[in-house]
Amino acid sequence: MTIIDNVNINAIFRRGHTPDRNAVLDILARARELKGVGREEALTLLSVSDEDLLQELFETARWIKGEIYGNRLVLFAPLYISNLCENDCAYCAFRKANTGLVRRALSQDEIARETAALMAQGQKRLLLVAGESYNEDGLDYVFKSIDTIYSVKSDKGNIRRINVNIAPLSVEEFKRLREHNIGTYQLFQETYHEPTYRRLHPRGPKADYRYRLESMDRAFEAGLGDVGIGVLFGLYDWRYEILALLSHIEHLENKFGVGPHTISIPRLEPAFGAPLSYTPPHAVSDDDFKKIIAVLRIAVPYTGIILSTRENAAMRREAFELGVSQISAGSRTNPGGYSLGEEPVEPGAAANDCQFSLGDTRSMREVVLDIVQHGHIPSFCTACYRLGRVGKDFMDLAKPGLIKHNCLPNAILTFAEYLGDFADEKLRSKGFAMIERMIDSDLQNENLRKRVRENLAQIRGGKRDIYV
Numbered sequence: 001m002t003i004i005d006n007v008n009i010n011a012i013f014r015r016g017h018t019p020d021r022n023a024v025l026d027i028l029a030r031a032r033e034l035k036g037v038g039r040e041e042a043l044t045l046l047s048v049s050d051e052d053l054l055q056e057l058f059e060t061a062r063w064i065k066g067e068i069y070g071n072r073l074v075l076f077a078p079l080y081i082s083n084l085c086e087n088d089c090a091y092c093a094f095r096k097a098n099t100g101l102v103r104r105a106l107s108q109d110e111i112a113r114e115t116a117a118l119m120a121q122g123q124k125r126l127l128l129v130a131g132e133s134y135n136e137d138g139l140d141y142v143f144k145s146i147d148t149i150y151s152v153k154s155d156k157g158n159i160r161r162i163n164v165n166i167a168p169l170s171v172e173e174f175k176r177l178r179e180h181n182i183g184t185y186q187l188f189q190e191t192y193h194e195p196t197y198r199r200l201h202p203r204g205p206k207a208d209y210r211y212r213l214e215s216m217d218r219a220f221e222a223g224l225g226d227v228g229i230g231v232l233f234g235l236y237d238w239r240y241e242i243l244a245l246l247s248h249i250e251h252l253e254n255k256f257g258v259g260p261h262t263i264s265i266p267r268l269e270p271a272f273g274a275p276l277s278y279t280p281p282h283a284v285s286d287d288d289f290k291k292i293i294a295v296l297r298i299a300v301p302y303t304g305i306i307l308s309t310r311e312n313a314a315m316r317r318e319a320f321e322l323g324v325s326q327i328s329a330g331s332r333t334n335p336g337g338y339s340l341g342e343e344p345v346e347p348g349a350a351a352n353d354c355q356f357s358l359g360d361t362r363s364m365r366e367v368v369l370d371i372v373q374h375g376h377i378p379s380f381c382t383a384c385y386r387l388g389r390v391g392k393d394f395m396d397l398a399k400p401g402l403i404k405h406n407c408l409p410n411a412i413l414t415f416a417e418y419l420g421d422f423a424d425e426k427l428r429s430k431g432f433a434m435i436e437r438m439i440d441s442d443l444q445n446e447n448l449r450k451r452v453r454e455n456l457a458q459i460r461g462g463k464r465d466i467y468v
Contacts, residue, residue, distance in 0.1 A: 003213055003251045004192055009243045012040050017047045024053050028060045031298045034067060034401055038299075039243045045295045046239055054291070061294035061323040064301045070404040070442065072379040072411040073371055074304070074326040075364075076125035076163070077118055080335045081106050081145050083355065085131030087204030089190070090276045091235065091268055093355050094131045096204060098273035102353040105135040106335050108148045115152040115159060117338035121330050121364040122422035124380040124414065125161045127186065129333075129355075132167040132206060139173060142166055146180045156421045157464055161382040163228070167205065168215040174222030183385045184261050185219050186228035187212070191235040192244030200235060200276075216252060216260070225390030226261035227252075228306070234268030234280030238292060246299055258392050262304040262326065263296055265289075269310045271356040286315060290322055297323025302398040312359035313370070320376055330364035368418070369427050372434055379411035380418060383467035408442055409452050409468050416459045 017040075027041045037045070048054055082105035085094040093101055106114065118126060126149060134141040142164070149159050165186040169177060177185065191197050194209050201207045216227045229248060231241045249259045267284055271277040284292070296305055307316060307324045309331040316327060332338055334353040360367070368378045383406065384394055397403040412435050419431040435456070443449045448468075455466045 003217075003248055004244050005247045005250075006244075009039065009240065009247065012043055012243065013240070017044045019044055019048045019050070019053065021050070021053060024048055025056065028056055028298075031060055031064065031301075034064065034301050034399065036299050036301055039246050042242060042246060042295055042299045043239060045298065046242060046291055048291070057291070057298075058294050058322055061297040062321050065297055065323045065325060067401045068301055068398060068404060069304075069325050070377075070408045070411070071375065072377045072381075072404075072407055073320060073324070074125070074379045074381065075123070075329050075368070076127055076326065077121070077123050077328055077331055077338075077364075078127045078129045078165075078308075078333065079111075079114055079118065079149070080129045080333060080337070080355070081111055081114075082130040082134055082141075083335055083353065084133040084135070085204070086133045087131075087206040088202055089206065089274075090200045090202075091232070091271060091274050092277075093271035093273050095274060100273050104335050104353075105130075105141070106145075108144060110336060110339070111145050111148045112152050113339040114336065115149045116154065119152065119154050119156065119159065122156075122368075122380070122418045123330075123364070124157065124159060125163070125183075125382060126159050127163045127165055127328075129165045130167075132204065139169075139176070143176065143180050146182065150181065157417075160465070161385050165228075168212050169218065171218045171222045174219050174224060178222060178224055182224075183382075183390075184226040184228045185224050186230070186262065186264065187215050188230035188232060188264060188266075189213060189248070190232045192231065192241055192248070193236040196236045196281075213248075216248075217255065220252070220256045220258070225258075226385075226394070228262035228264060228304075229260045230262075230264030230266065230306075232266050232268055233284045233289070233292065234282055236282050238282065238284050238288060242292065242295065242299075245296075249300060249303075258395055259300065260303055261390075261394070262306050263300065264306040264308070265292060265296070266308055266310050269356045269359065272354065277356065289315070290318060293319055293322040293324060302395055309358045309360040310356065313362060316360055317370065317374055320371070320374060327367075329367040330362070331358060331360075333358065365422065365424070365427065368423075369430070372427070372430050377408075377411050377434060377438060378415050378418065379407070380414035381407065381410035381467065383410045386467070405445075405448075406468065408438065409448060412438060412452055413455055413459065413466050413468075416456055417464055420459060 088095045161183045163184040268280040306326045333355040
């Protein structure tokens with residue numbers, strides 16, 4: 001089974017790609033048909049350096065994101081339940097050889113407290129994260145933790161969607177995971193370049209490149225609807241990584257008829273006890289990173305692109321305009337980091353119990369206000385997952401640009417909930433003004449406008465969890 005077509009990828013590299021202006025403009029024009037572009041065309045776009053052409057590239061990515069998803073940004077937070085790990089990844093603070101790391105696996109009571117702390121921020125979507133080892137309960141520890149998170153309630157609601165980022169599973173284990181009501185199963189290959197992968201993952205279960213690469217196949221075979229993939233940029237040539245990522249997506253599309261629900265695009269950041277993380281072997285500049293975001297949006301228009309708090313606030317603002325559709329906010333990357341109420345370390349610093357350093361240490365409320373001030377609407381929507389619009393059903397709406405007709409009303413309604421329950425007066429005023437503008441300008445159907453206004457009245461009256 002060929003997942004990464006290295007023969008084709010290497011042939012594309014050998015031919016070279018000095019961008020011709022007319023060729024680039026032709027690719028961008030065809031990209032507006034919302035059918036994506038191939039690997040060779042993607043490499044041509046990644047090679048663009050002319051400033052005018054770059055602006056055309058960025059504008060095309062912005063337009064495509066608007067056509068598919070509108071101007072909404074989905075928010076979530078990672079919840080680290082354990083930093084125990086059997087692997088020895090050269091770039092990660094959780095690596096087994098890092099004896100200076102403060103290790104812990106949260107108890108179910110501690111997980112409940114973490115969940116309550118995140119709910120108090122206004123979070124409705126969580127990404128459960130664990131090192132590739134748990135506690136004496138093994139995989140059952142993860143299942144118990146998911147159930148615990150869903151069980152926590154407050155007068156302002158509960159967590160409505162849990163996505164999961166854990167070690168690769170067998171088909172039977174994925175079937176068990178599916179029984180616990182998760183959203184997206186997320187796993188990064190880290191680097192698709194096999195020699196680099198083997199060098200950076202010398203010990204532990206993760207040393208098996210092939211088993212990790214085939215994880216998404218097993219997840220689909222087990223009946224999961226949505227998967228998320230990604231690359232840790234900085235480990236190998238980012239151009240190769242993009243082409244390999246597109247090869248992986250093509251494989252999933254051909255075999256299962258469904259590509260990834262999300263693509264994550266983390267850059268390597270400093271991590272305590274991991275010297276390689278301070279000097280990335282293939283560092284990605286800010287300018288190249290912006291091209292990565294834009295080209296992925298053009299190449300795979302239907303897929304959600306996730307940007308984490310590894311990036312600083314300025315880069316995250318720029319990324320809003322380049323195709324990112326999901327962001328984390330108010331994040332902590334250490335088990336127990338939310339309920340302890342500790343202030344995060346300075347941006348770029350690596351604490352001795354965190355997986356990596358954060359670039360954006362702002363609170364959830366600060367991030368939400370910033371999103372609004374830059375003309376985007378924060379969304380806490382979980383409707384597609386809860387209505388069964390996942391997998392192929394979701395893609396059938398996303399690919400032709402129809403999903404935004406569900407996304408935008410639900411973004412409005414969930415944002416109104418947040419404003420009523422968690423916002424200060426400044427944010428509440430700006431937020432409801434944005435909502436009124438969006439109803440008038442972005443909801444084209446009069447019946448839908450009427451329905452959304454009726455639902456808003458119910459939310460202002462105290463009703464929660466309304467979605468279409």
